[in-house]
Amino acid sequence: MALLFYPEFEVVRNENRCIACRVCERQCANEVHTIDSESGLMLSDETKCVNCQRCVSLCPTRALKIVKSDCTFRENANWQDDTIKEIYKQAHSGGVLLSSMGNPKPFPVYWDKILINASQVTNPSIDPLREPMETKVFLGKKPSRIERDEKGNIKFKLPPQLELSMPVMFSAMSYGSISYNAHKSLATAAEELGIYYNTGEGGLHEDFYVYGENTIVQVASGRFGVHEGYLKAGAAVEIKMGQGAKPGIGGHLPGTKIVGDVSRTRMIPEGSDAISPAPHHDIYSIEDLRQLVYSLKEATEYKKPIIVKVAAVHNIAAIASGIARSGADIIAIDGFRGGTGAAPTRIRDNVGIPVELALAAVDKRLRDEGIRNNVSLVVGGSIRSASDVVKAVALGADACYVATAALLALGCHLCRTCQTGKCNWGIATQREELVKRLNPEIGKEHLVNLMVAWRHEIKELMGGMGINSVEVLRGNRLMLRGIGLTEKELEILGISHAGE
Amino acid sequence: MMIDVTGLEFNEINQKLRESDNKVILQGCLGQRFIASGMKDKNIAIDGIPGNALGAYLNGASITVNGNAQDAVGDTMNDGKIIIHGDIGDAAGYAMRGGKIYIKGNAGYRAGIHMKEYQDKVPIMIIGGSAGSFLGEYQAGGVIVVLGLNTNGKLVSNFPCTGMHGGKVYFRGEPPKSVFPKNVCLKLATQEDMKYIEKQIVEYAEIFGYNKDEILNAPFTVATPDSNNPYKQMYVAN
Ligand code: SF4
Numbered sequence: 001m002a003l004l005f006y007p008e009f010e011v012v013r014n015e016n017r018c019i020a021c022r023v024c025e026r027q028c029a030n031e032v033h034t035i036d037s038e039s040g041l042m043l044s045d046e047t048k049c050v051n052c053q054r055c056v057s058l059c060p061t062r063a064l065k066i067v068k069s070d071c072t073f074r075e076n077a078n079w080q081d082d083t084i085k086e087i088y089k090q091a092h093s094g095g096v097l098l099s100s101m102g103n104p105k106p107f108p109v110y111w112d113k114i115l116i117n118a119s120q121v122t123n124p125s126i127d128p129l130r131e132p133m134e135t136k137v138f139l140g141k142k143p144s145r146i147e148r149d150e151k152g153n154i155k156f157k158l159p160p161q162l163e164l165s166m167p168v169m170f171s172a173m174s175y176g177s178i179s180y181n182a183h184k185s186l187a188t189a190a191e192e193l194g195i196y197y198n199t200g201e202g203g204l205h206e207d208f209y210v211y212g213e214n215t216i217v218q219v220a221s222g223r224f225g226v227h228e229g230y231l232k233a234g235a236a237v238e239i240k241m242g243q244g245a246k247p248g249i250g251g252h253l254p255g256t257k258i259v260g261d262v263s264r265t266r267m268i269p270e271g272s273d274a275i276s277p278a279p280h281h282d283i284y285s286i287e288d289l290r291q292l293v294y295s296l297k298e299a300t301e302y303k304k305p306i307i308v309k310v311a312a313v314h315n316i317a318a319i320a321s322g323i324a325r326s327g328a329d330i331i332a333i334d335g336f337r338g339g340t341g342a343a344p345t346r347i348r349d350n351v352g353i354p355v356e357l358a359l360a361a362v363d364k365r366l367r368d369e370g371i372r373n374n375v376s377l378v379v380g381g382s383i384r385s386a387s388d389v390v391k392a393v394a395l396g397a398d399a400c401y402v403a404t405a406a407l408l409a410l411g412c413h414l415c416r417t418c419q420t421g422k423c424n425w426g427i428a429t430q431r432e433e434l435v436k437r438l439n440p441e442i443g444k445e446h447l448v449n450l451m452v453a454w455r456h457e458i459k460e461l462m463g464g465m466g467i468n469s470v471e472v473l474r475g476n477r478l479m480l481r482g483i484g485l486t487e488k489e490l491e492i493l494g495i496s497h498a499g500e
Numbered sequence: 501m502m503i504d505v506t507g508l509e510f511n512e513i514n515q516k517l518r519e520s521d522n523k524v525i526l527q528g529c530l531g532q533r534f535i536a537s538g539m540k541d542k543n544i545a546i547d548g549i550p551g552n553a554l555g556a557y558l559n560g561a562s563i564t565v566n567g568n569a570q571d572a573v574g575d576t577m578n579d580g581k582i583i584i585h586g587d588i589g590d591a592a593g594y595a596m597r598g599g600k601i602y603i604k605g606n607a608g609y610r611a612g613i614h615m616k617e618y619q620d621k622v623p624i625m626i627i628g629g630s631a632g633s634f635l636g637e638y639q640a641g642g643v644i645v646v647l648g649l650n651t652n653g654k655l656v657s658n659f660p661c662t663g664m665h666g667g668k669v670y671f672r673g674e675p676p677k678s679v680f681p682k683n684v685c686l687k688l689a690t691q692e693d694m695k696y697i698e699k700q701i702v703e704y705a706e707i708f709g710y711n712k713d714e715i716l717n718a719p720f721t722v723a724t725p726d727s728n729n730p731y732k733q734m735y736v737a738n
């Protein structure tokens with residue numbers, strides 16, 4: 001059959017270095033590499049290559065590299081390469097385009113247009129190596145005023161709180177969409193770090209109940225793996241209303257992925273499709289949401305904070321205001337650059353808004369309405385570094401959710417083909433021989449390293465501003481300036497322009 | 501043990517329930533929500549009308565309502581039994597994965613939505629009267645039986661079994677006239693089906709004082725997802 005178009009990547013093999021050890025052949029689940037039995041030379045079928053860099057990393061003689069093909073269509077600013085290829089794919093299949101990981105389009109990344117302040121002369125900066133610096137945060141409803149009994153003692157009855165050693169958590173990724181070893185790495189790292197990871201909507205594997213104190217259990221519209229024991233196992237319960245990568249649509253894990261432990265953990269038969277309907281069919285209003293929030297509070301005897309996770313969409317401030325009145329303790333907002341195991345391309349790339357704008361709008365709205373203390377705010381949807389965290393906190397977040405960054409720490413190379421289930425790095429797959437490639441001990445170590453490094457950087461950035469705790473930084477927009485932003489963008493972000 | 505719940509808030513009722521004997525009667529119930537949420541080993545009778553989300557996440561307790569019930573009864577229930585001596589509101593048994601819900605009267609919209617099953621855990625809901633629209637929507641497992649007793653032949657309103665991809669819905673009497681999606685097939689219940697139904701109806705009839713043979717003396721139709729014509733979206737990797 002004629003090629004639809006020239007392959008996107010080329011496999012470049014340096015024949016002088018290649019020793020035909022066939023490592024690449026064994027490592028590539030996409031079956032790109034084969035050996036020619038007659039000549040003994042390695043061959044490659046680059047039509048199947050997804051540029052995951054696995055073979056490149058493991059080639060012992062560094063004989064391989066993968067390059068973007070320079071064979072392209074005639075240049076056209078309107079009809080770009082990808083656009084043309086998508087048309088070909090659809091014309092030949094009649095299919096809906098399916099992608100994974102976050103929105104790759106060149107939309108503005110506001111984190112990169114915000115600059116952080118530092119102290120000079122008029123107030124001293126702080127050296128975090130020598131002076132105490134607090135990165136601990138508590139998530140949950142806070143009382144709006146101090147109450148005292150007749151004797152003047154403070155009445156100390158706080159609603160349930162999550163205690164985090166630093167303002168970062170691992171966000172929801174279900175067992176099924178990622179592997180057992182990936183979940184194990186996240187769970188053990190969260191435990192060691194004193195933060196939390198999130199089960200996602202696929203239930204909690206029986207082996208991981210022991211990490212319950214560092215686990216957030218999710219309840220989504222499909223209610224997979226949800227039962228009383230599961231709800232009580234976690235430190236908090238998250239109601240998933242939406243996901244940044246695919247707002248407004250549900251999930252569908254095909255029956256072929258519902259095997260073995262995944263089937264048991266989701267509590268559905270092997271081979272049956274796991275369908276999460278787009279909405280929760282019992283939630284059509286804030287009042288209905290309140291009902292789910294309180295049924296969960298009753299089932300967990302008011303011992304656990306309830307998180308409501310929504311995608312960042314238009315009118316997010318009004319939506320969040322409703323959620324803050326629903327009894328939820330924490331609102332998680334997921335921006336449109338957030339990752340996913342599979343999402344229709346058109347939705348991933350065109351629906352939702354950047355989390356920076358959503359966060360600023362929500363924080364302001366809740367303050368204006370005097371209900372900011374009703375809830376904590378957690379934001380995700382592409383938090384890539386410690387400086388993103390610091391900027392998010394200064395814009396009003398109590399903590400951040402990271403997922404893609406955590407997967408990168410586990411070895412993900414962002415090839416964006418998670419939906420195939422053939423992840424060569426042992427993350428987005430259930431194939432045993434691939435899952436084995438991710439050693440959960442090493443995975444944990446890398447996650448811990450990453451977070452420890454971020455914690456140092458957060459302290460340094462705060463110290464530079466003369467701020468010694470995350471609590472003080474929160475909502476401190478005076479510490480931020482925009483660069484190259486319009487009046488309107490600055491207004492929404494609630495910050496001044498650099499130079500002002 | 502009797503508890504008068506007149507004027508009590510739901511959290512107070514559940515607190516009392518947690519502290520009470522295993523056998524409890526709640527009197528004067530008037531719309532309080534979330535009663536018995538997640539409870540295990542209680543036997544609760546309710547006089548009056550409990551509010552929404554009765555027995556959500558129920559995990560083995562049994563609840564009898566001597567009257568009507570409202571919406572979202574048995575949401576994500578795992579085990580136990582809920583008996584309603586009247587009608588039930590919308591979204592009964594949402595995502596229930598085990599246990600039984602027996603309703604003497606009619607059910608509202610979306611009964612049994614996204615019910616599921618796993619191995620020997622097969623939830624069942626029996627509706628004595630008729631069901632509203634969207635019965636068994638997204639059903640992924642479990643069994644729903646609609647008896648249509650005292651309803652002049654009416655069994656179910658519009659759009660039953662939309663999105664159904666597992667489980668079974670049985671209808672008693674003439675097959676329902678509603679339009680079913682093309683991904684669902686309707687057949688006459690087999691002998692094996694009838695044996696299964698009989699087993700379930702024995703307890704139901706006893707609870708509500710019906711004669712089981714009279715109930716069973718009618719044809720039953722069974723709706724199941726059509727495995728030859730499943731819901732599918734054609735995707736192309738991008
Ligand atoms: S898919 Fe990955 S492992 Fe296979 S050839 Fe391409 S880069 Fe190498």
Ligand code: SF4
Binds near residue numbers: 413422424
């Ligand atoms: S998780 Fe695996 S398949 Fe997905 S983008 Fe990363 S390396 Fe590729």
